[in-house]
Structures are given as C-alpha cells and as structure tokens.
Amino acid sequence: MKKLHLRMLTTVLAGVLMLGCAKKPLTLHVFIWSDYIKPEIVQSFEQKFGCKIVLDYYDSNESMYAKLKAGGGGYDLVFPSSYMVNIMQRQDMLQPLDHAKIPNIQHLDPAANRFTMDSNHVFSVPYMLGSSGIGYLTSKVPDFKPTWRMFGDPAYKGRMTLMNDYREAIGAALKALGYSLNTLDTNELVQARDLLIQWKANIAKFESEQYKNGLISAEFLLVHGYSGDIMQIMEENADIAYVVPEEGTSVALDEIVLLKQAPQPELAHAFINFLHEPEIAAQNIEFVYYLCPNLAAYELVSDEVRNDPAVFLPQNIMDKSEVVWDLGENNALYSHIWDEVKGAE
Amino acid sequence: MSAASGLPAGQPTAVDNGAQIARRRQRQEWWISLPSVLWLLAFFLTPTLIVLAITFKPADPYGNIGAGWTLDTIRSLGNPNYPSIVWRTIWISVVATVICLVTAVPFGYYMARAPEKRKALLVMLVMVPFWTSFLIRIFAWKVLLHPEGYIHRFLRLFGIVNEGDLLLYNPEAVLLVLVYTYLPFAILPVYAAAEKFDFHLFEAALDLGCNRFSAFSRVFLPSIRRALVTAALVVFIPALGSYVIPDIVGGNASEMIGNKIAQRTFIDRNLPHAAGLAGILTLSTVIPMLIVLGVQRRQARVTVPRRKRGAT
Incomplete structure (x- = not known):
C-alpha cells in the first residue's frame, strides 16, 4: 500500500519534471x-x-x-x-x-x-x-607490535576501539587465536568470545565510524578499522600508521x-x-x-x-587472510556470541 | 475548524438546559480533536499494531518476514543478556528524569518570578539550543569531554580527574547528555504552570505560619502537580527509547534497548525479534502513561464535585 502511494507520488513528480524540461539528460x-x-x-x-x-x-x-x-x-x-x-x-x-x-x-x-x-x-x-587492520598514533604507541593482541595491552586502556561489527570484532579474536574467521566450531568461538571479553575491558567502545575522527584528534590511540579509511585520514594527521596484524585479517x-x-x-x-x-x-x-x-x-x-x-598486501599475510562469508542460519552462532560479549560486565 | 464551529450552530436549540449545552460542548470538542485522533490512529496506533503483529511472524536469515505465525520470538526474548540491558535502560531513564525535575522546578520557579525583561531572556536561553541540530549538540559534547578538551583540563587542574581518566564512553556520560538534551522539555511545562500560579497564595501561606520551604513544598508544588507529571513523562519516555545518545557518547557498558533494536534490525536482520523488543519498549512507555492517566482521572473525579460545592 505504502509502496503504491510512493510510486504514484514519484510518477506524478516525474511527470511534473518532464513537463518542466522536455529533454532531461539520463540519470x-x-x-x-x-x-x-x-x-x-x-x-x-x-x-x-x-x-x-x-x-x-x-x-x-x-x-x-x-x-x-x-x-x-x-x-x-x-x-x-x-x-x-x-x-x-x-x-x-x-x-x-x-x-x-x-x-x-x-x-x-x-x-x-x-x-x-x-x-x-x-x-x-x-x-x-581492502583489509581490516590496526591504525595507531606512532608517537603515542611507541611499543607497537603488529598483532591483534595489542587490544589486550592495559597500557592503552580506554583509548582503543574495536569495530562495532560482530563478524569483524569476533573475526579479529579468532585470527589472534589462529582460527578461521568463518569457523563454526563452538569451542573455537567460545575461546574467541573469552578473548574478546578481555579486550572489551580495555577498549573505550565498539565503534565503526567515529574511530576515524577519534584517531585524528588523538582521543583514541589505537583503532581497529578498514585499510582505506585509515589511510585516507593519514593525510590529516601524519602521526597515524596502518598495519595489518601478522596473524592475518579479514579481507x-x-x-x-x-x-x-x-x-x-x-x-x-x-x-x-x-x-x-x-x-x-x-x-x-x-x-x-x-x-x-x-x-x-x-x-x-x-x-x-x-x-x-x-x-598491496604482502603475500604471506594475504595467505592467512580470509573473506567474511555469510553463514546463513549459522550467523546466529556469531550473533549469540556477540550478545554475550556485549552483555559481559 | 469550520466544521467544528459550523455544526453546533446548525443544531436546533429547542431546550436550552445545562445538560444540552454540556453535550453540545462535548460534541464540539470531539470534532476539534478528530484530526489529531485520526492522525494518531493512522501514524501511531496502526504502525504499533503492525509492529506487534510482526513479533509473531517467523524470521529468516535474509531479513524476510515469513508466512504463518510463531511464538519463537517471544521465547527468544528470554535472552539471558536482556535483563541487564533493560535494567540499565530503566535506571538511566529514571535518574535522568529525577535530575531534570529537580533542576527544572527551581529554574521554572525562578523564571516565573523574574521581572518581565529577564523572563523573556531566560525563555530565550532555554529555547536557543533548539536552533542547532540535536546531533551536532551531541557531537559537541564529545569535543567538550575529549581527553584533551576544556572540561578534562579544568578538572585535572583541581585534581578531580587524572590524566588517564575518561569522561566519555560510560553510562554517566550518557546520563549527562540525556539530562542536557531533555532539560528544556522539563523546564517549559514547569515554567508555564508556575507562570499561572497565583503567588498571593504563597504570601498567604507565609502569613499563616509556613516558612519559605514548606510554602514551596506544600503550596507551590501541589498546584503545579500536573506540570510535574508532564515534565516527568516528556523526559522519561524519550529517554527510554534513546538510541543516538548511547551510541555516540556511550561505551562498552552503556548499551540501551534502542541500540539492541538497531542491532537486531541491521546486523542480525531479524525483524520479528526487533519488533518484539520494540513492543516491550512500547508497553513500558504506555504503562506509566496509563497509570498517570488513571491517577489524574481519579483526582479529577475528586476535585470536580468539591468545586461544584464551592460554586453553589
């Protein structure tokens, strides 16, 4: 019903527009x-x-x-x-x-x-x-190591973010443990959940968008984000670096x-x-x-x-990296782990 | 509007007794409120019922709503992670409401008693934030509370916070921004009621032996009671449904029901589950409103005969 009304409205609008300018360029x-x-x-x-x-x-x-x-x-x-x-x-x-x-x-x-x-x-x-990886401020994180385990470092407590995306965040923990980020193995997922809960105590928040501004303004010192996003903000703050962890990542x-x-x-x-x-x-x-x-x-x-x-990701990291696949009914496994991580105190 | 004023005039006025006038007035009120009733029916009640109905539909992993009916969603609402989120949503909303009321009452009182010129200025100051987008004002709080921001530096000066302490991304930050956002909505009804309050009553109370505090609490507050209820509702109900504020200034442990609904809709693609959560939220806002309505109706029933007795 709503669709029909919208369509009628757009048809009328389109008609009005066509009357307005007979030869409109293709859009x-x-x-x-x-x-x-x-x-x-x-x-x-x-x-x-x-x-x-x-x-x-x-x-x-x-x-x-x-x-x-x-x-x-x-x-x-x-x-x-x-x-x-x-x-x-x-x-x-x-x-x-x-x-x-x-x-x-x-x-x-x-x-x-x-x-x-x-x-x-x-x-x-x-x-x-593109890949997911870690963006950080080189002057504020002097002892940076190219590993997902950086999120467990209490020295940067409250100044880090992980992506607010269950496949990316759980995927990072799975990669840190050396597992596939499309795993359906409950035991591996439980281990990833526990690691992610440890990391959660250290991060400011799960954030998929504002980590860019946060890194530019030095509110966050170390963030989990997409390669292109972080490289685009390097132009605004030369102190920013982007690294793909050696355990592999999601591509x-x-x-x-x-x-x-x-x-x-x-x-x-x-x-x-x-x-x-x-x-x-x-x-x-x-x-x-x-x-x-x-x-x-x-x-x-x-x-x-x-x-x-x-x-251009190095071949050895490319080999360890994977695409996040849709798991159909099994998405619920990840969604369930994510609820537990979010709900953990 | 023309229908509302035209109809009673067209009615034959044979016997002009009180009951008929009352009935006519009632009908008139009905016509006047018809547009808003229709509006609420079409854009509030119907969508709400549709949302509630979707709760009983099966979901598929691709975001479709299946055919037939099921109780799966209702069962899955027993998710063990929900009680803590529901509890957090309620306590943040209740505390925000209390802080807004406690702040709005003295402020509204002060505004009503201020000289005309200052009154206009104060009203304007309350309204000014609305000239800027809600979203921009929330982002401004991120700048203010930034670890290198003015507030952090100022508090550091007095040793209240340490270098590493964070002012953002915790439930307290959510509470602060909620109070900031909804305070004007609490102040305005309190001010409107205080403005109508007859301050001679206040003086009379003082003459009859009240001190200023008991005059305030026993004469002023009861007579703006309705405004207090309105103020509480306009803060509490939107606070329960907050989504943007906990998303932007909240952190790991400040997720509210609104955020969970967004997650179910966009990430899990489970519309029936999102609808179930939205239903819980709707019920939890409708119930306090029904209670308030019930209480007000009972009070109205008590006060009306008393007034009549006074009139005769």
Whole structure:
C-alpha cells in the first residue's frame, strides 16, 4: 500500500519534471560506500556520456540491504561486499551482466577471484579489495607490535576501539587465536568470545565510524578499522600508521552489481566499464587507497602506492587472510556470541 | 475548524438546559480533536499494531518476514543478556528524569518570578539550543569531554580527574547528555504552570505560619502537580527509547534497548525479534502513561464535585 502511494507520488513528480524540461539528460543512480570513489571520475563520466550521476551513501552492507529490502529503490548500481553479493543474488535482487558491454573485464586480477563466490562475474565485477587492520598514533604507541593482541595491552586502556561489527570484532579474536574467521566450531568461538571479553575491558567502545575522527584528534590511540579509511585520514594527521596484524585479517572485496529493477542498465554497464579503464582505476586507487583488482592499473599507480604493504598486501599475510562469508542460519552462532560479549560486565 | 464551529450552530436549540449545552460542548470538542485522533490512529496506533503483529511472524536469515505465525520470538526474548540491558535502560531513564525535575522546578520557579525583561531572556536561553541540530549538540559534547578538551583540563587542574581518566564512553556520560538534551522539555511545562500560579497564595501561606520551604513544598508544588507529571513523562519516555545518545557518547557498558533494536534490525536482520523488543519498549512507555492517566482521572473525579460545592 505504502509502496503504491510512493510510486504514484514519484510518477506524478516525474511527470511534473518532464513537463518542466522536455529533454532531461539520463540519470544514473548509484548507491555506494562514503568516500569510495574519486569525485573527478564521476565528473568525467558525466561529461563523456552527457548524463548525470546521483550518488547516495551507506555505511554498512546491512543498512544498504535493509533499505533495498524495505522497498527503497530507484538505484542502478550498488557496491556490496562479496558475501552480500551472494545474499542479494539468492534473494533475486540482481540481474546478469552483459560482458560484451564491459570489455575492460579482461584486465581483472584473477587473484581476487579467491574472495568472491561469483568468480565468473555473472552478476558482479570486483571493485575494490581492502583489509581490516590496526591504525595507531606512532608517537603515542611507541611499543607497537603488529598483532591483534595489542587490544589486550592495559597500557592503552580506554583509548582503543574495536569495530562495532560482530563478524569483524569476533573475526579479529579468532585470527589472534589462529582460527578461521568463518569457523563454526563452538569451542573455537567460545575461546574467541573469552578473548574478546578481555579486550572489551580495555577498549573505550565498539565503534565503526567515529574511530576515524577519534584517531585524528588523538582521543583514541589505537583503532581497529578498514585499510582505506585509515589511510585516507593519514593525510590529516601524519602521526597515524596502518598495519595489518601478522596473524592475518579479514579481507573484503566490494563488487559492483546491477539491480534487477535498475532504470538505466545501459548506462550502468558503461559506468562499470569506465571504472575499469586502467587509467581511471589507477586514479581511483590513489584516491581511496583501496586496491582495484585491475592488472593494467597496477602498472600505472605511483611507486609510493605500489610499494605500500597496506594497499598491496604482502603475500604471506594475504595467505592467512580470509573473506567474511555469510553463514546463513549459522550467523546466529556469531550473533549469540556477540550478545554475550556485549552483555559481559 | 469550520466544521467544528459550523455544526453546533446548525443544531436546533429547542431546550436550552445545562445538560444540552454540556453535550453540545462535548460534541464540539470531539470534532476539534478528530484530526489529531485520526492522525494518531493512522501514524501511531496502526504502525504499533503492525509492529506487534510482526513479533509473531517467523524470521529468516535474509531479513524476510515469513508466512504463518510463531511464538519463537517471544521465547527468544528470554535472552539471558536482556535483563541487564533493560535494567540499565530503566535506571538511566529514571535518574535522568529525577535530575531534570529537580533542576527544572527551581529554574521554572525562578523564571516565573523574574521581572518581565529577564523572563523573556531566560525563555530565550532555554529555547536557543533548539536552533542547532540535536546531533551536532551531541557531537559537541564529545569535543567538550575529549581527553584533551576544556572540561578534562579544568578538572585535572583541581585534581578531580587524572590524566588517564575518561569522561566519555560510560553510562554517566550518557546520563549527562540525556539530562542536557531533555532539560528544556522539563523546564517549559514547569515554567508555564508556575507562570499561572497565583503567588498571593504563597504570601498567604507565609502569613499563616509556613516558612519559605514548606510554602514551596506544600503550596507551590501541589498546584503545579500536573506540570510535574508532564515534565516527568516528556523526559522519561524519550529517554527510554534513546538510541543516538548511547551510541555516540556511550561505551562498552552503556548499551540501551534502542541500540539492541538497531542491532537486531541491521546486523542480525531479524525483524520479528526487533519488533518484539520494540513492543516491550512500547508497553513500558504506555504503562506509566496509563497509570498517570488513571491517577489524574481519579483526582479529577475528586476535585470536580468539591468545586461544584464551592460554586453553589
């Protein structure tokens, strides 16, 4: 009922708009993570194709999914992480991609295929590969060691944060113990829970967004966060460093998907192809500090970025790292552990 | 509005006795309150009932609401981690309400007794925070209470806090910001009632042997009783449902029910469970309101005949 009314309203509005300007340029609606694309790339696409791009932002796969599920629509392209691509595909929210319209797909780095369930790119094209790790202030944490166990150090009590994301936070504890972060073993999960409860006594809070400002202003000295996020704030405070713990971490591959109800599938294909032009992809890597898995682009980025172990993860850490997979019914195992961690005194 | 004033005029006024006037007035009131009743029905009662109904629907791991009916959610509300969160939500809300009332009463009293010019200034000072977004004001508290912020440095100067002590990310910070946010809502009804209070009664009480304190507590406070109840409700009910404040200035041990509902909706994708928690929250706000309504109705029944007796 609500949907129907909204649709009527938008139809009326669209009608009014069409009367207003008979020849309106095509508009592509993109739903994406914040600070995840270089603005100049959007502008040059708009100029090249004589269209308009509207960007809307989300801060978690879950809130994006909840919005689309609740009927929020009108988007063409979305950038979910690989596990969410799988969920959205199974929920019949995506449409298959026409590879003939995305010739740049040839540049894709096959190494990234390990992190997606859609390695033939039927529904998705990889966009950016990032990791979770530790950001810290080098002057305030002189004895930093590249391990998740830093969160157990009482010297920094109250000045650290872990992500407010159950898979990331429990995943960090599982990795510290040397387990898989997709484990279904109750014994391993219980150990991770107890370790996380120990860490909880040491941290200021579970925080997935404000850790960036907290680190810039030295409110927090050591934070658990996403690689690109922390590298972006290094520009504001040169004291910040980012390290991936040697026990391995969670790697996230965000992919571009075309929604089933996309109003502009043609333009959407053109945009996916544009983002994988080697030149454009290289510019984007240098701006967001995540890795666009595009082999031709690797050759075009500056040496500084090419040699940055936070952007191009060293092979030995890559081998120990995993993607967070959706566990279906078994998500409840993690959700239950998370309740216990949050409720622990 | 036109319907409300037009209808009674169109009614034939054959016998103009008191009962009929009263009935007519009643009907008029009914017409006037019709828009707000419809509004509440459409946008409050109906959604609330839908939320309650969702509680009895099965959930799937993909955030869908399944077909059929189940009591699984009700059973899962017995989660052993909930009592501590519910208890925390209640004590933080109760303490915030008490602090707001204790602060609002003397302030409202002072405002009502202040000379006209200062009164206008005080009212404005109470309202000024509303010119800035609620969210920005909460973030401002993060700046104020920052380990290198002014308040921390000031308290350090007097040795009240140490270098490593944190003012943020604990239940006390949540309480402080709750009080800060809802204090104006408590002050305004108290001030409005105090403004109408006849301070000659106060002087009479003093003449009859009360000291200032007992005049305040035995004459002034009972006559602004309704305002006190309103003030308590407008602080307590939103405080129970807080989500943003504990999320931003709260820490590890300051999660409230609102945060849990958000987690169930966005992270666990379990809408029926979120609906169950929301139902608990709704009931826990409706029950105190019903109690207050009941008490007020009984008081009204007691006071009305007394007034009538005085009139005849």
